[in-house]
Amino acid sequence: TISGERFRERFDRFNEIGATERGGVNRPTLSEENARARDTLVEWFEEAGLEVRIDEIGNVFGRRSGRNDDLPPVLLGSHVDSQYNGGRYDGVIGVLGGLEVVETLNAAGVETERPIEVVSWTNEEGVRFQPDMLGSGVFAGKFDLEFAYSLEDKEGNTFGEELERIGYRGEEPCEPRDLHCYLELHVEQGPTLEDRDLAVGVVEGVYGFVWFDAAFTGSADHAGPTPMHLRNDALVATGDVIESVRRIAGTGGDDLVGTVGSLDVDPNSINVIPERVEFTVDFRSYDDAVVDRAADRVREEIDHAASREGIEAEHEVIMRIDSQSFDDDVVEAVADAADALDADATRLVSGAGHDASYLNRVCPTGMVFVPSVGGVSHTEDEFTEWDDVVTGANVLLNAAVEKANE
Amino acid sequence: TISGERFRERFDRFNEIGATERGGVNRPTLSEENARARDTLVEWFEEAGLEVRIDEIGNVFGRRSGRNDDLPPVLLGSHVDSQYNGGRYDGVIGVLGGLEVVETLNAAGVETERPIEVVSWTNEEGVRFQPDMLGSGVFAGKFDLEFAYSLEDKEGNTFGEELERIGYRGEEPCEPRDLHCYLELHVEQGPTLEDRDLAVGVVEGVYGFVWFDAAFTGSADHAGPTPMHLRNDALVATGDVIESVRRIAGTGGDDLVGTVGSLDVDPNSINVIPERVEFTVDFRSYDDAVVDRAADRVREEIDHAASREGIEAEHEVIMRIDSQSFDDDVVEAVADAADALDADATRLVSGAGHDASYLNRVCPTGMVFVPSVGGVSHTEDEFTEWDDVVTGANVLLNAAVEKANE
Numbered sequence: 142t143i144s145g146e147r148f149r150e151r152f153d154r155f156n157e158i159g160a161t162e163r164g165g166v167n168r169p170t171l172s173e174e175n176a177r178a179r180d181t182l183v184e185w186f187e188e189a190g191l192e193v194r195i196d197e198i199g200n201v202f203g204r205r206s207g208r209n210d211d212l213p214p215v216l217l218g219s220h221v222d223s224q225y226n227g228g229r230y231d232g233v234i235g236v237l238g239g240l241e242v243v244e245t246l247n248a249a250g251v252e253t254e255r256p257i258e259v260v261s262w263t264n265e266e267g268v269r270f271q272p273d274m275l276g277s278g279v280f281a282g283k284f285d286l287e288f289a290y291s292l293e294d295k296e297g298n299t300f301g302e303e304l305e306r307i308g309y310r311g312e313e314p315c316e317p318r319d320l321h322c323y324l325e326l327h328v329e330q331g332p333t334l335e336d337r338d339l340a341v342g343v344v345e346g347v348y349g350f351v352w353f354d355a356a357f358t359g360s361a362d363h364a365g366p367t368p369m370h371l372r373n374d375a376l377v378a379t380g381d382v383i384e385s386v387r388r389i390a391g392t393g394g395d396d397l398v399g400t401v402g403s404l405d406v407d408p409n410s411i412n413v414i415p416e417r418v419e420f421t422v423d424f425r426s427y428d429d430a431v432v433d434r435a436a437d438r439v440r441e442e443i444d445h446a447a448s449r450e451g452i453e454a455e456h457e458v459i460m461r462i463d464s465q466s467f468d469d470d471v472v473e474a475v476a477d478a479a480d481a482l483d484a485d486a487t488r489l490v491s492g493a494g495h496d497a498s499y500l501n502r503v504c505p506t507g508m509v510f511v512p513s514v515g516g517v518s519h520t521e522d523e524f525t526e527w528d529d530v531v532t533g534a535n536v537l538l539n540a541a542v543e544k545a546n547e
Numbered sequence: 548t549i550s551g552e553r554f555r556e557r558f559d560r561f562n563e564i565g566a567t568e569r570g571g572v573n574r575p576t577l578s579e580e581n582a583r584a585r586d587t588l589v590e591w592f593e594e595a596g597l598e599v600r601i602d603e604i605g606n607v608f609g610r611r612s613g614r615n616d617d618l619p620p621v622l623l624g625s626h627v628d629s630q631y632n633g634g635r636y637d638g639v640i641g642v643l644g645g646l647e648v649v650e651t652l653n654a655a656g657v658e659t660e661r662p663i664e665v666v667s668w669t670n671e672e673g674v675r676f677q678p679d680m681l682g683s684g685v686f687a688g689k690f691d692l693e694f695a696y697s698l699e700d701k702e703g704n705t706f707g708e709e710l711e712r713i714g715y716r717g718e719e720p721c722e723p724r725d726l727h728c729y730l731e732l733h734v735e736q737g738p739t740l741e742d743r744d745l746a747v748g749v750v751e752g753v754y755g756f757v758w759f760d761a762a763f764t765g766s767a768d769h770a771g772p773t774p775m776h777l778r779n780d781a782l783v784a785t786g787d788v789i790e791s792v793r794r795i796a797g798t799g800g801d802d803l804v805g806t807v808g809s810l811d812v813d814p815n816s817i818n819v820i821p822e823r824v825e826f827t828v829d830f831r832s833y834d835d836a837v838v839d840r841a842a843d844r845v846r847e848e849i850d851h852a853a854s855r856e857g858i859e860a861e862h863e864v865i866m867r868i869d870s871q872s873f874d875d876d877v878v879e880a881v882a883d884a885a886d887a888l889d890a891d892a893t894r895l896v897s898g899a900g901h902d903a904s905y906l907n908r909v910c911p912t913g914m915v916f917v918p919s920v921g922g923v924s925h926t927e928d929e930f931t932e933w934d935d936v937v938t939g940a941n942v943l944l945n946a947a948v949e950k951a952n953e
């Protein structure tokens with residue numbers, strides 16, 4: 142079993158990087174803080190004897206040799222970028238958990254048949270640059286490198302320039318390669334495990350989801366002398382869409398969730414009718430047909446709101462990932478590991494997207510979840526009991542060793 | 548009559564300050580551009596022989612002596628601060644129009660019985676610091692100076708510090724004093740004059756209005772794994788209020804208008820449920836009871852949306868000004884001046900607030916409107932035919948001279 146103390150000590154030190162006053166971390170992709178987190182990781186990987194490689198999109202790999210180094214490796218990992226003012230657990234426990242697996246094997250002098258690699262994927266969160274899960278997406282062949290480099294944040298910085306700036310545009314080609322399997326430890330970010338008082342989730346799959354960038358363009362005018370019937374108010378139309386998203390997601394009797402998370406008004410003045418509103422829509426379900434139907438409906442609602450308000454609408458799908466069901470063998474290996482440790486576990490599916498969703502296209506893939514207190518994530522209040530993190534890491538260790546000896 | 552050419556030349560030079568690419572101006576209160584506009588004004592006032600005084604809130608006065616300098620003066624003016632990326636006419640024609648009246652009298656060697664003063668009021672727009680019409684409001688005794696100095700913009704800069712920084716915190720006490728009357732030339736900012744193909748509006752009064760700062764605080768969470776029934780989404784509640792404001796304003800069968808003009812989401816990420824939304828509400832009518840009823844209704848709607856969504860609501864009235872009806876004699880003087888010039892004119896009321904609304908508490912007050920093409924204002928597309936501006940300035944000249952000789 143792993144050392145909960147060593148793991149904890151590393152976890153706390155790591156989260157001093159970009160620590161926020163309210164107890165979270167602020168390390169959005171390719172920020173200064175993200176760069177420092179990467180530097181620390183590389184240092185720790187090297188200290189643990191891992192051979193470090195950086196690929197063209199900035200994914201960081203650390204490799205521990207196996208008895209038979211020609212066999213495809215077992216890959217363990219997650220991400221260390223964060224939301225703006227996000228939580229300390231999200232992603233971090235999967236990467237440092239992978240490192241802890243290696244340290245445990247090192248300390249016990251255990252060799253595995255196959256090599257084990259630990260990876261930290263670039264831009265999982267998708268908060269500064271969309272789409273999310275970009276590093277794993279390029280690795281899996283879903284996006285090409287040029288597309289990734291050309292993405293822009295709200296300030297107009299490109300992903301390629303920012304990657305270069307922080308010094309993490311590596312040499313290694315970023316493309317699918319032979320992997321025995323991929324395992325990711327992550328916080329659940331939802332309420333299921335806590336509600337049922339369980340320590341471990343054996344993840345069977347991940348929701349599919351769609352992301353829209355949308356905008357309305359009406360006409361700015363004075364809030365006083367402009368009669369109601371002469372208005373072309375981009376925010377009134379957006380209000381309709383916010384309501385529609387809630388209604389579409391709330392009333393299907395299915396697992397669909399829908400969110401308008403980002404919204405920017407121009408000119409954003411108290412006494413000016415809003416001319417332009419840019420906003421996003423996020424829909425998710427384990428059933429891809431449900432996601433597609435929701436996407437169709439919201440497109441209609443956006444167009445409808447625009448025509449009623451007499452304004453222009455734009456909407457573009459910036460991300461569509463199908464729901465994934467993980468490999469039966471890997472899911473069994475995770476379930477067996479939880480059993481062997483007598484952990485209270487259940488099988489579940491993930492509403493959050495994960496790098497594992499893309500890895501599932503490349504190799505047999507599975508995930509281990511640990512509970513999120515209050516089901517809360519993507520906020521500084523994110524919290525998981527350390528005991529649960531340790532249990533999750535032990536499940537990872539056992540499943541990884543089993544797979545690495547196949 | 549005034550010199551349309553001299554006036555035009557000044558108008559164009561003045562609007563080079565803070566000119567935007569799309570043909571508007573960006574000179575929000577106490578910005579660098581606003582400071583440069585003030586400097587230019589002071590220079591031109593002095594060139595025209597006016598005695599310049601700056602008061603404690605930064606209102607700029609220029610005085611032309613009368614035959615009897617002890618008589619209360621006739622005051623002409625408006626404002627030179629702008630909306631963010633606002634129009635070239637809004638406010639500017641009233642201040643430069645007042646200066647043009649002086650130049651015309653100078654050129655013709657005409658002395659008036661009473662002194663004539665031209666004023667540029669500080670922070671009419673209320674876009675960077677709320678409330679609006681602050682300089683005239685303090686002058687009229689509606690707000691006290693300390694309140695004004697303590698106001699903060701979105702970055703947390705105080706009004707007092709910013710006024711000091713740009714060097715326009717003057718010595719002259721800002722308080723009501725004896726004025727014979729106040730006259731303001733302004734663009735209509737609404738559609739009435741253009742719709743009826745008229746050159747001049749004789750303004751009989753101004754709508755009353757109320758401004759709210761409001762906010763919802765819910766809880767941030769992950770847009771994926773958080774089921775719809777466990778959400779406390781600040782933006783969904785705001786969507787309800789946007790709809791309510793439109794409904795309250797659109798269905799009364801009265802003149803009520805309502806606008807949500809400013810809205811900021813936190814954390815504003817595509818895959819995070821919005822935790823906090825801050826927004827504004829603006830309601831206006833010529834009937835104060837209608838404004839009060841709308842204010843009550845929107846307060847209820849805000850509280851209702853919060854309780855349905857299970858979140859916290861805040862709302863605060865940051866501005867309430869009663870509707871104003873202007874002095875009969877001054878309104879007649881404006882109507883007579885328009886008649887004498889054979890201008891196509893009508894009487895109307897203003898949906899936009901004006902410094903004249905506060906001056907109406909201090910002295911007999913009236914306004915002259917000229918048409919806004921398309922009824923458009925508070926945007927870079929704001930436009931008025933120069934002939935109409937000239938006609939309006941001539942009405943101002945004639946009314947001012949009549950009053951200054953009483």
Ligand SMILES: NC(=O)NCCC(=O)O
Pocket residue numbers: 231265266267273274330492493494495769771818
């Ligand atoms: N796990 C996680 O937070 N992923 C970010 C991408 C998403 O699901 O929105």
Ligand SMILES: NC(=O)NCCC(=O)O
Pocket residue numbers: 363365412637671672673679680736898899900901
């Ligand atoms: N006239 C004008 O634009 N005033 C600004 C204050 C307001 O009416 O909103």
